[in-house]
Amino acid sequence: MQTITVRTKSKKQVVNISDLVAQQLPKGDGVVTVFTPHTGAAITTANLDPGTDLDLLDFLDGIVPDRAWRHPHNSKHAPDHLLASIIGPSVSLPYQNGQLALGIWQYVVLIELDGPRERTVMITAQKA
Amino acid sequence: MQTITVRTKSKKQVVNISDLVAQQLPKGDGVVTVFTPHTGAAITTANLDPGTDLDLLDFLDGIVPDRAWRHPHNSKHAPDHLLASIIGPSVSLPYQNGQLALGIWQYVVLIELDGPRERTVMITAQKA
Amino acid sequence: MQTITVRTKSKKQVVNISDLVAQQLPKGDGVVTVFTPHTGAAITTANLDPGTDLDLLDFLDGIVPDRAWRHPHNSKHAPDHLLASIIGPSVSLPYQNGQLALGIWQYVVLIELDGPRERTVMITAQKA
Numbered sequence: 317m318q319t320i321t322v323r324t325k326s327k328k329q330v331v332n333i334s335d336l337v338a339q340q341l342p343k344g345d346g347v348v349t350v351f352t353p354h355t356g357a358a359i360t361t362a363n364l365d366p367g368t369d370l371d372l373l374d375f376l377d378g379i380v381p382d383r384a385w386r387h388p389h390n391s392k393h394a395p396d397h398l399l400a401s402i403i404g405p406s407v408s409l410p411y412q413n414g415q416l417a418l419g420i421w422q423y424v425v426l427i428e429l430d431g432p433r434e435r436t437v438m439i440t441a442q443k444a
Numbered sequence: 445m446q447t448i449t450v451r452t453k454s455k456k457q458v459v460n461i462s463d464l465v466a467q468q469l470p471k472g473d474g475v476v477t478v479f480t481p482h483t484g485a486a487i488t489t490a491n492l493d494p495g496t497d498l499d500l501l502d503f504l505d506g507i508v509p510d511r512a513w514r515h516p517h518n519s520k521h522a523p524d525h526l527l528a529s530i531i532g533p534s535v536s537l538p539y540q541n542g543q544l545a546l547g548i549w550q551y552v553v554l555i556e557l558d559g560p561r562e563r564t565v566m567i568t569a570q571k572a
Numbered sequence: 573m574q575t576i577t578v579r580t581k582s583k584k585q586v587v588n589i590s591d592l593v594a595q596q597l598p599k600g601d602g603v604v605t606v607f608t609p610h611t612g613a614a615i616t617t618a619n620l621d622p623g624t625d626l627d628l629l630d631f632l633d634g635i636v637p638d639r640a641w642r643h644p645h646n647s648k649h650a651p652d653h654l655l656a657s658i659i660g661p662s663v664s665l666p667y668q669n670g671q672l673a674l675g676i677w678q679y680v681v682l683i684e685l686d687g688p689r690e691r692t693v694m695i696t697a698q699k700a
Contacts, residue, residue, distance in 0.1 A: 550610065
């Protein structure tokens with residue numbers, strides 16, 4: 317397992333980590349699991365045409381119901397955790413010849429929901 | 445890794461790909477990762493009682509906030525990418541004796557969000 | 573693969589299964605896939621500060637659009653399946669020295685959407 321650090325720059329941000337993940341891949345073929353050990357960030361894949369990162373953040377804001385949250389200390393912070401749980405902390409995808417098998421418009425992204433922070437990302441490649 | 449092609453038939457469609465995945469499994473036990481290298485389609489599992497596929501598509505339509513999207517060329521297309529990101533491009537699940545360990549009402553599905561198209565699905569089995 | 577049973581106690585419940593998963597890990601390092609073979613429950617990670625489990629259930633209730641569902645027998649049951657599909661049936665995450673690589677506030681959870689029931693969880697560890 318390789319561990320990298322991603323420094324996010326704002327409260328909410330979609331960060332393209334495809335190259336950082338790709339740099340950790342061994343030669344050959346297999347599956348790589350990209351995981352973030354945080355409850356205010358998530359990992360998925362995304363289209364990153366111009367503005368689509370901000371569309372994704374607006375989308376996430378827009379699906380948060382208007383509720384009073386129980387989360388202690390700062391109830392406004394609750395949706396960050398809830399969105400992280402439904403997006404999920406990890407994505408698993410194949411690699412071939414040491415390269416991520418992403419689509420041409422597809423990127424591995426870390427979605428920061430409570431930044432700016434230093435986020436840890438754990439990358440585990442397993443040969444198939 | 446095995447690569448298959450799924451031809452979708454409408455703009456939005458839930459396609460049961462369980463049998464296509466199962467056909468690619470080796471003998472023995474392990475984990476299979478089912479991944480689609482697209483940003484307008486997603487992979488998950490679903491109940492497929494009659495009409496539940498259409499319920500899922502209505503559900504997804506219903507959670508899209510009413511916003512102006514930045515996505516270039518065709519802003520109405522943005523939610524397809526955003527839904528794909530929150531559902532996710534892959535699912536990993538166990539297989540035993542060369543069979544998917546799905547529940548009795550559970551299927552592996554490709555959710556088409558911007559069809560009809562030919563979609564690639566990559567199936568990687570890893571022995572446990 | 574190890575199979576465990578989780579007995580849920582209410583219609584909707586967030587159950588911390590981190591310790592149950594951790595008990596099934598072998599020594600050494602790898603990736604563990606935690607999967608539930610049901611269409612009315614889901615697996616992810618979550619923050620579990622007091623009340624945040626109920627916040628998550630309220631959040632999920634709140635994003636269900638107000639629609640007439642086609643799902644047979646009991647249309648009110650449809651959102652349970654739909655939420656399970658978007659959260660997903662599994663999470664994959666690394667383990668090190670036989671310990672889950674979770675963040676300090678992060679737990680592996682089963683989200684019960686149609687309980688109380690006995691739910692099966694399949695845990696497959698693969699050495700990296």
